[in-house]
Amino acid sequence: MAHVIELKNVSMAFAVGGGIFGAKKFAKAVDNVNIHIDEGQTLALVGESGCGKTTTGKIVAGLLKPTEGEVLYHGKNVWKMHRKEFNEYRKAVQIIHQDPYASLNPMLTIYKSLSAPLFKHKIVSTKEEAID
Incomplete structure (x- = not known):
């Protein structure tokens, strides 16, 4: 049985520098995260400021597409879903501030x-x- 939500080798990098002539520089906010959540489970992301909790949450909620890895919902990659499926996913997964x-x-x-x-x-x- 597939997990409800699963992150496989998820990484997220943001461009932080580089200009027209310089090479782009990237900072990794999340690096190779693997998490799975099963039906009825609760997961708490705990860590110091700047460790990637918010970025990971935004990736899970479908607000950010990871630069590497997969986000699976019931075994399906959310970034390969059709628009209707993705909208259903976004309804099912919400952020609570x-x-x-x-x-x-x-x-x-x-x-x-x-x-x-x-x-x-x-x-x-x-x-x-x-x-x-």
Whole structure:
């Protein structure tokens, strides 16, 4: 049985220098990461500032394409999925920001903040369904 999410030899490098005449320089934010998450499992990425936690999270969520390696969802490479499949993946995998001030609008109720994506992605159609 395939893992729900799997990262195989994932690396991410960002261009940090080089000009028109100079060779491009790259900095690796994530280097050869291998992780798998099975149904019902929770994974915490813990580490010091600048170690690649956010970059890894963005790669898992499909917000960044790794420069090397594969991101698999139920055994399928997310970067080789058709648009409809990839959109379903993006609905299934979401980021929860650690800082509540960055993730929750203080002008909205908790209900409005949490139910908005449920209605947007047609997971629920009534207020009662959203509350349940």
